[in-house]
Amino acid sequence: MDFLLYLLPHLLNGVALGLLFALIALGFMLIIGVMEVINLAHGSLFALGAYFALSLMTPDGGLKLGIAQLLFDLPIGWRYVIVLILAPIGVAVVGMGLEVCLRRTYGKDPLYGLLLTFGAALVLEELIRLTWGPTERFIPMPPSITGAVFIGDLIYSKYRFFASGFAILMIGLLWLFLEKTPYGALIKAGAHDSEMVRALGVNLTRLRLFVFGFGTALAAIAGIVMAPIWGVRPHVGVDAVVPAFVIIVLGGVGSFWGAVIAGLLVGMVVGLTGAYATDWSLIAMYILLILVVTFRARGLLGKKSVLEL
Amino acid sequence: MALFEAQGLHMRFGDRVVLEDISLDFPEGRLSGIMGPNGAGKTTCFNVLTGRYKPTRGRVVFDGEDITGLPPRTIARKGVSRSFQLMNLFNDFTAEENVLVALPAMRQRGFDLIGDAMGDRDLRERAEAVLERVGLAGKGPELAKNLSYGDRRALEIGVALAAEPRVLFLDEPTSGLGTDAIARLGHLIRKLKGEITIVAIEHDMEFLFGLADSIAVIHWGQVIRRGTPAELRANPWVQNSNLGRLK
Amino acid sequence: MLVAFAIFGTLPFWISEIGLYPYLGAEVLIFCIYALGYNVLLGYGGLPSFGHGAYFGIGAYAFGLAQFNLSSSLWLCLVAAILAAAFFGAIVSLFISHRRGIYFALMTIAFGQMFFFIASKWTSVTKGEDGLLNILRLPADFGFAAYPIQRNIPFYWFVFGCFVVTIIVLWRVVNSPFGKVVQAIKQNEARTAFLGYNVVLYKAAVFTLSCAVAGFAGALFAMAQGGAFVQVMNLQWSGVVVLMVLIGGGFVSFWGPVLGVVLYFVARDLLGVYTDTWQLWFGLLFMLVVMFKPEGLAGIWQGIVYRKQKPRSSASLHLLVMLRGR
Numbered sequence: 001m002d003f004l005l006y007l008l009p010h011l012l013n014g015v016a017l018g019l020l021f022a023l024i025a026l027g028f029m030l031i032i033g034v035m036e037v038i039n040l041a042h043g044s045l046f047a048l049g050a051y052f053a054l055s056l057m058t059p060d061g062g063l064k065l066g067i068a069q070l071l072f073d074l075p076i077g078w079r080y081v082i083v084l085i086l087a088p089i090g091v092a093v094v095g096m097g098l099e100v101c102l103r104r105t106y107g108k109d110p111l112y113g114l115l116l117t118f119g120a121a122l123v124l125e126e127l128i129r130l131t132w133g134p135t136e137r138f139i140p141m142p143p144s145i146t147g148a149v150f151i152g153d154l155i156y157s158k159y160r161f162f163a164s165g166f167a168i169l170m171i172g173l174l175w176l177f178l179e180k181t182p183y184g185a186l187i188k189a190g191a192h193d194s195e196m197v198r199a200l201g202v203n204l205t206r207l208r209l210f211v212f213g214f215g216t217a218l219a220a221i222a223g224i225v226m227a228p229i230w231g232v233r234p235h236v237g238v239d240a241v242v243p244a245f246v247i248i249v250l251g252g253v254g255s256f257w258g259a260v261i262a263g264l265l266v267g268m269v270v271g272l273t274g275a276y277a278t279d280w281s282l283i284a285m286y287i288l289l290i291l292v293v294t295f296r297a298r299g300l301l302g303k304k305s306v307l308e309l
Numbered sequence: 310m311a312l313f314e315a316q317g318l319h320m321r322f323g324d325r326v327v328l329e330d331i332s333l334d335f336p337e338g339r340l341s342g343i344m345g346p347n348g349a350g351k352t353t354c355f356n357v358l359t360g361r362y363k364p365t366r367g368r369v370v371f372d373g374e375d376i377t378g379l380p381p382r383t384i385a386r387k388g389v390s391r392s393f394q395l396m397n398l399f400n401d402f403t404a405e406e407n408v409l410v411a412l413p414a415m416r417q418r419g420f421d422l423i424g425d426a427m428g429d430r431d432l433r434e435r436a437e438a439v440l441e442r443v444g445l446a447g448k449g450p451e452l453a454k455n456l457s458y459g460d461r462r463a464l465e466i467g468v469a470l471a472a473e474p475r476v477l478f479l480d481e482p483t484s485g486l487g488t489d490a491i492a493r494l495g496h497l498i499r500k501l502k503g504e505i506t507i508v509a510i511e512h513d514m515e516f517l518f519g520l521a522d523s524i525a526v527i528h529w530g531q532v533i534r535r536g537t538p539a540e541l542r543a544n545p546w547v548q549n550s551n552l553g554r555l556k
Numbered sequence: 557m558l559v560a561f562a563i564f565g566t567l568p569f570w571i572s573e574i575g576l577y578p579y580l581g582a583e584v585l586i587f588c589i590y591a592l593g594y595n596v597l598l599g600y601g602g603l604p605s606f607g608h609g610a611y612f613g614i615g616a617y618a619f620g621l622a623q624f625n626l627s628s629s630l631w632l633c634l635v636a637a638i639l640a641a642a643f644f645g646a647i648v649s650l651f652i653s654h655r656r657g658i659y660f661a662l663m664t665i666a667f668g669q670m671f672f673f674i675a676s677k678w679t680s681v682t683k684g685e686d687g688l689l690n691i692l693r694l695p696a697d698f699g700f701a702a703y704p705i706q707r708n709i710p711f712y713w714f715v716f717g718c719f720v721v722t723i724i725v726l727w728r729v730v731n732s733p734f735g736k737v738v739q740a741i742k743q744n745e746a747r748t749a750f751l752g753y754n755v756v757l758y759k760a761a762v763f764t765l766s767c768a769v770a771g772f773a774g775a776l777f778a779m780a781q782g783g784a785f786v787q788v789m790n791l792q793w794s795g796v797v798v799l800m801v802l803i804g805g806g807f808v809s810f811w812g813p814v815l816g817v818v819l820y821f822v823a824r825d826l827l828g829v830y831t832d833t834w835q836l837w838f839g840l841l842f843m844l845v846v847m848f849k850p851e852g853l854a855g856i857w858q859g860i861v862y863r864k865q866k867p868r869s870s871a872s873l874h875l876l877v878m879l880r881g882r
Contacts, residue, residue, distance in 0.1 A: 038658045104847040111604060114661055115802060116846045118606060122795050123839035130833055238665070238791055245662055283673045286666040293659055294651055359750070385752035399743040410740045411751050418733040419753060420761070425728075426736040472751055 009156050010275035011268065016160040016229070018267020019167035020222045022260045024240055025247035026174060027218030033254055034187060034211045036110070037102060040117040042219050042244060043237030044124035045091050045098075049220025050227040050236075051132050052087035054139050077142040087224055088217040094124075095216025096209050103205075121237060128234045137232040139224075146228075163225050170221060171260060178256065187211055239282055243270070246289045312337040312506050313358075313389075313476050318367035320353055320530075327353045328364070329530045335476065340498070340507040342521035344514065350530040351510045352394065355480055358508075359391045360384040371476070386416075390474030392465045394481040394510075398453045404464050405449035408436040411471035436471065443467040443497060459490035463497065470501070477501070479509040483516050491516060518542065560814055564716060568709050578708045579780070584821045585712075585719045586776045591800050591813035592726055593769025598798070599806035599813075600730055601762045602742030604661045606794055607668020611641040611767040613675060613789035615774025617682055620691040620784045630694035634775050641771020642764050644671070649760035649767075656745065665791065672789040687785035691778045705779075715776055722769065729765070730810060738762050796820070799842045805854025812854035819853065 024046060031039050057079060059072055074082070098120055105112040145162040148155050178184035186202060219240070230236055243266050250265065251258030269288055274281035311334035320328035327350050335341040345351050356362045358369055363378040370376065376384050399407050409415055409426070412435055418424065427433065440449055443463040448456065453464060462482065469477055482498070483491050491513065498520055501507060511517040517524060518538040526534040526541070534544060567581045590612060597603050618640035622633040652663040675682045682688055695702045696714055705711045729735050740748045741755055749755045778784045787793060804816020820838065827834035845852055851859075 040661075101843060101847055108850075110657060111602065112846055112850055114604060114658060115798070116843060118795065118798065119839055119842040119846060122792065122799070123836060123843065125792075126833075126836045126839055130836065235791070238669070242662070242666065242669075279677060283670060286669050286673075289662065289666045290651060290670075293655065293663055361750075381749045382752050382754055385750055391750060393747070397744060397747045399740050399747070401743055402740070406736065410736055410748070413752070415733055415736070416752055419737050419758070421733045422729050422735075424732050426731060426733045468747075468751075 007272075007275060010271050012156060012160060012164075012271075013274060014268035014271025015264060016164045016167070016267070017271055018264035019164050019171065019260075020226050020229075020263075021243045021247055021267050022263025023167050023170055023222040024219050025244040025251070025259045025263055026171070026256070027215035027222075028241075028244040029248055029253065029259055030187060030211050030218075031215040032248070035099075035102070035106075035208055037105075037113040037117065038110075038245075039098075039212075039215070040114060040241060041098060041120040041124060041237075042117075042216070043239065043241035044121045044128075045095055045216045045237075046219040046223035046226075046240040047128060047232070047234065047237045048094060048124060049087050049091045049223030050139065050232045051128055051137075052090045052220070053083045053224040053227065054132065054137055054232060056083045056086060057139050076140065077144060080142050084221065084224060088220040091220035091223075092213035092217040096213040098216075099209050099212035102212075121241075125234050125237060132234070134234060139227050139232065141228055159228055163229065166225055167222075170218070174218070175256060183210075239285070242285050242289055246285065246292055249289075249292050311335055312372055313508070314368075314370040315354075315358060316368045316370065318354070318357055318369070319365045320350075320357055320362065321365045327530050328357065331367070331527070331530070331532055333525055333532065335506060335508050336522075337506050338503060339522040340502045340509065340520055342517040342524040343508065343510045343527060344512070344517055344524060345527035349527045351527055352480065354527060355391070355478060355510055359389060359478055385472065386413075388473070388475035389478070390469045390472040390476070391478035392469040392480055392482065394484055398461060398464060398468065400454040401452065403450050403452055404440060404445055404456065404460075404467075405433070405436050407453050407464055408439045408467050408471040409433070411468045412436065412439075413473050439467050439471045442470065442500075444493065459486060459493065462486060462490065462494065466494075466497070474505060476506045476508065479507065479511075481510055481512055483511065483513045495520065560811065564719065567716075568712050578712045580821065580825065582708065582712045582715045582780055583777075584817055585715045586773050586780060587797075587800065587817045587821070588814050589719055589722045589776070590770055590773035591797055591804070591806075591817050592722060592810075593766045593773065594797050595801045595806035595810075595813045596726060596730060596735075596738075596769075597762055597766040598801055599808075599810075600735060600742065601738045601759065603759065603763065604798070605664040605668075605763070605766075606661055606791070606798065607664040607666075607671075608766070608770055608797055609789045609791075609794035610668040610671035611645055611770040612774040612777070612793075612797075613784070613786065614644055614671065615641040615771025616691075616778035616784035616788065617675065617688060617774075618771065619775035619778045620688045621681070623691060623694065628694060630696055633694065634772065637775035637778075638768050638772050641774065642768035645764045645767025645771075646760065649763040653756045653760040653763065668789070668791065668794055672786065672791075675786045675789055682784070682786060685786065687783045688778075689783045691781075691783050693779045693782075711780070715780075718772070718776060722772070726769070727810065734758070734761070799838065802850070803838075803842055803845050803852050805852025805856075807855070808851045808858060809854035812852055815853045 024042070028039060028042050031037060031042075057076075072079070098117070101120070102113060102116060105116055141159065145159050147158050149158045149161065178188055186207065223240070226240075230239070243263075247259055247262040247266055251260075251262035266285070266288060270281050270284050273284040313335040315331055315333040318328050318331040319326070331350075331354060333341075333343075343351055343354065353362070357364045360376070360379055360381040360383070368375055368377045371384075371387060371389060374387070376387065376389075399410065402410070406427075409432060412432060414432055414435065415426075437446075437449060440446055443466055445460060445463055445467060448460060453461065456464060462485075466479065466482065469479070479498075482494055486494065495516060498507065498509075502520065509517065509521070518541075521538060523535065523537055524541055525532050534541060534546065536544070564581070564585060568578045571578055571581055594605070594608055597605055597608075615637040619633050619637040622636035626636065627633060648664075648667045651667070652660055655663055676684055678684075693705050693711055695704045697703075703710060703714075705714045730739075737748065737753055737758055741753070741758055745755055774784075774788070777788070800816035800820045801813045802816070803819060804814065805812030806816070823834055823838055827837065831837075849855055
């Protein structure tokens, strides 16, 4: 029983992490599906989301516009809600800018897309470092979602419940969007065959721009929610790309629920590693990546995909 | 006995059966043709024979040896070489380098890290000979991507030939070529015929009928007719279905 | 190329005059060695490694550890560094060589991060964040005479010698049959396999080779800095070599990386005086290069040379067409 009590919080951590990983991975996957680009800057946009939130939440974030003062005067709960909307939109704009740069690489060797997004990742990270400094930062949170909850003998962080719930909500909304709206259907179609989308008379350029913005906004949301768990550091980005990639390889490109399940799996592994060796929890992801690519390069669904270039 | 044989090949992708009980044999020194409509399984059949895919069932035998499921490089080393329908050259290499890399003598020196690849007179002479053989004499220094379409086709065959194969597989050699280029190609293949064993998939019936010693017709993943061009020409079934386009 | 030799070959005589210092010259050359080795992998093999800093770092640590525990011979320590980097590179290559494109790239990141992580945590060996200090510039013993290379100018000459040796070796490699096969694999992996080549083995070999060169450069860097530090193994540092090689034009020229390295250090030391953001500008320059001129500086140079010749050749072509027309 004691053993279980010891393990349970870590399992719950794993679930929270896994759901957030799934969110990152889904955005990453949308971009692969429609653009056939592996966005190595995805993690940096994830980090940027957290930093945007930081700036909007507190004056310490360095935002000195007069209008921001209005925001800082709001109660923290409302501020948080607004930030959860505004920051991802800001990141989406940056993401769209990146997509415009990427246009020149479409139709060329995929290596160029990879190199460009890699360069973008380094640039974004440097920008973050210059704007917000190299040290770890903390985003103030509304008191209603911080602190601990007591369930019987179990003490657990309230925030992680919030994070899990929020991630489930976002995943649900995303699913509804993809399944029940015409634009979602289009993205799914694009995920299969961009020729067909063009044949349908859809403006492919605009679709790509939208999907890139949308995918990076999802990363930003995950970044904001993850911030209190991982901390806000400039180089947190790469640690977010890797689970996204592992999840997609495991779950199979284009499989929504595959990504969610694989996300939970990866979250568990990282969470449980954290239980026994905190230092090793991040590196667990890299080891997982190596194992997965070595033994299951085509994912659980075994489909050949653009990942193989 | 035939130099190259396929025995009861089956190939499935998921639940789709692409090849069903294909048995073929290609006698030494002859030119054998495979024909059939688009999507009949010709190219898959080719890919199985040259080791790109492993058949679900059945055997591929080369010179009395079972080579089923061996990796392409091993099959290639035994003396099986192929050209590709979609052109598959080393575009940033010159025509000469394309051929040079394909030479078995080059392959043996592949882990030579110090020697000068272009400095070996013997290798270069051999490469030049191959280029001449496929009608590209003097085009050695040109980059493959700058060659004309017809020349690229010829180079494609040159690369396959440079590997000094015992069996040469040609995948739709005439596709995309104009009448003149096809005539030139026919001339080239006629010269090769008799020197090495050739297997060709071909769309252009007239072309194949003019060259092949024997032809197998593949449809729905099965061999439906086999025979010499004359036999097939006389066969009413073939006349009605496949040879409609033959003038 | 002759210009490069002329500049580097005389550098100690004038570098102080323009307000720089010989140590900088040595660092530039070390990174040239690193970048040239990396380019055999990226430019010739088409294999993007985003974790090459790891092997650079392994070389640095191995050099230090060999010096402390094994031998005080410069040559032995250098060989140890090269072998160590090649050894770990070879192990990694077993996992990544049958991968392509994105899988290959991400696997190199994963292994790079792992080595970085291990180096920062294994403090009993690497001294973690503090770095492995007091690595000496051992005297270069040529049998008949031993030269101390403690001071910066003799050290520069030593590194210059290493640079020349590296160039000769790598130049031969890329023009050897092996180099041709590697280039063939870059252009068309499937076709190369159908010609009977063991593609995986070649990819593993070229990866290991470039790791060995990175280790060699790492060892020199440890001598230059007098220590081995874990930072060189992180992703930024691994990224820097990619930036340098690509901006310089590694895809089209053997010499491209040298241009890229020089540009990087010039930018660092000249722009760095005026602005803290130079690294950002360098990153943006990289993005522009990928977007508009993936052939890099060397490509621009070749473009200029080619354009100069072009009018003549197109004129003669025109003449030819006209004659045929008649």
